[in-house]
Amino acid sequence: MASAPQTAIRPTPAAWTILPRNAGPLALGLGLALILHFWVQPASGAFKTKVLLDIGINIILAVSLTLVNGFTGQFSIGHAGFMALGGYIAGAITYYGSFRLFGDAGFQGGILSWTTSQGSFVGPILGAGDLLFLVACIGGGLVAALAGYLVGLPSLRLRGDYLAIVTLGFGEIVRVILQSSRPQLYLAAEITSTSWPRLFTQLGGALGFILLPSYTTLFWVYFFVALTLVVTYRIKRSSYGRAFLSIREDEVAAEAMGVPTTRFKVRAFVLAAFFAGVAGSLFAHSIGGINAGELGFQKSFDVVIMVVLGGMGSISGSTLAAIILTILPEALRTVTTWANQYLPTEYALPDLRMIIYSLALILMMILRPQGLFGLHEIWDLWRRRGRAPSRPL
């Protein structure tokens, strides 16, 4: 054993350097969102724009679930529950809030919330409605995070399959509660005379919560995508993230190293739930409504598949998987139409695309059981093979 050479302890950077460390990612995220909004969206039709919106929302869902299923090694299959909860809460804030503030649920946003297919726009960059929408997104996220805390606290003592069942149950409970909420109110007079706590129970029940003002544009979606990516990436490359990863690797050893494993599991859950809630808010305001019936366990499974396919713990991997798995079913529509014109009508396969989609998933899992990138990020592939990612902080 050699005597310990003293590595020079580097000095703590000056406080003002916090600005460039955050201005860069912020500018990049805003820039991407602005380009998509002002250049890509007008050039794409309504359908392509919708697919791009779905991709962004799915990226937020998949990357946030990576915190729980990828980093911390827990198996949650109730992510759609948090999404639905966030979506409904945000919807209630914008819908009823608009009535209270503006007199009706009409669009009160600025140009960042305006889709060109709605016509040309004259107005401010940010409207009062946008601020309401932002409050709603954060509010939806926070309520979902609270639900994540309440679910996480008792259930994270459970492991593996048992935890999976609890999260599945949670998602279904959320769905059933939302679907059995009271009827939506449509009249301004009724809404203004009803108290806020009561308004949060009038979410449209089985009919879904509809007529929400459409604020979600590519700008907002990709702004939150950038936020989600930066936050999760910074967590991964820090003590915080290593605490999550140590739990996944070996819980007993993590405890022995002083990691409060239960606390960190709950934290992973809360963080993931927050972003799922934001994704739900964006979803609810993209098509002017939200129906919990569409956000059952099927949606949760879709997100889990993205995480598993991307590689457990790979942020760029789950991002890529979210992109591929959102485009694939849409792209396969063309294949279905093409194939069906050669099939006799009585043997037509209207759902051929889902068969191909499932086969593609099976194939990918057989060929790469560790997911596309494992724990690695895409850019790690350019580093030396056989070596794990390492990046000086």
Place this chain on the structure above:
Amino acid sequence: MPALLDIAGISIAFGGLKAVQDFSLALAPGDLQGLIGPNGAGKTTVFNLLTGVYRSTTGTVRLEGRRLDGLKPHQIARAGVARTFQASRLFGDLTVLDNVRIGCQLRTPFRLLATVLRTSRQVGSERHIRDRSETLLTTFGLAGRRNDLARNLPYGDRRRLEMARALATDPKVLLLDEPAAGMNAQEKTALRELIRAVRGQFGVTILLIEHDMGVVMDICERITVLDYGVTIAVGPPAEIQRDPKVIEAYLGTS
């Protein structure tokens, strides 16, 4: 000298099996003591009791007078008791460097908001963690393997990494669970030197479980012998080797 770690009468039973009964041991600062016994004698169970994996039904454990029994494992680690594991429990899919960093970060506070915003203090403490980890890796001759995944390490390196990781938590007491298991004669000799050097350089007090009598008799100043969960002998190596009860426990009665 007053005891650093004072174990007084701890016990645990699994169903009808009394795995450890009324176990007591005192470690003075700087001690290097051994805990031996035949297979299934309850040695690792003692470690699990000390580190909070199991909860003792009787007695107390005190570190510098502070009660440790009843605390959770991560609280005990924070209090200053670190351990290695018999079967390697490294974070296999993480790098060698990250394994040690996870140990280091116990003594460096980190918060979510500071992590996300990369505040100066946060960047500074991450650097500090990295620098300390690199120093530890150099000390244990693992610096060249810092970017390898822990599960790809050869056996000897794994045991050293386990020790480096435990020391990264800056412990007062280090519990080593069979560090020589599976090593060849040459590696065992190196291990003896390593354990002695660790004690000298890091100023830790060591309690060692070991099957290899050569290692135990050579480096331990005092040995406690367990058999069926009961302490059958305590004393310096020379005495233990002659103790008829110990010989009986290992070889059986004639």
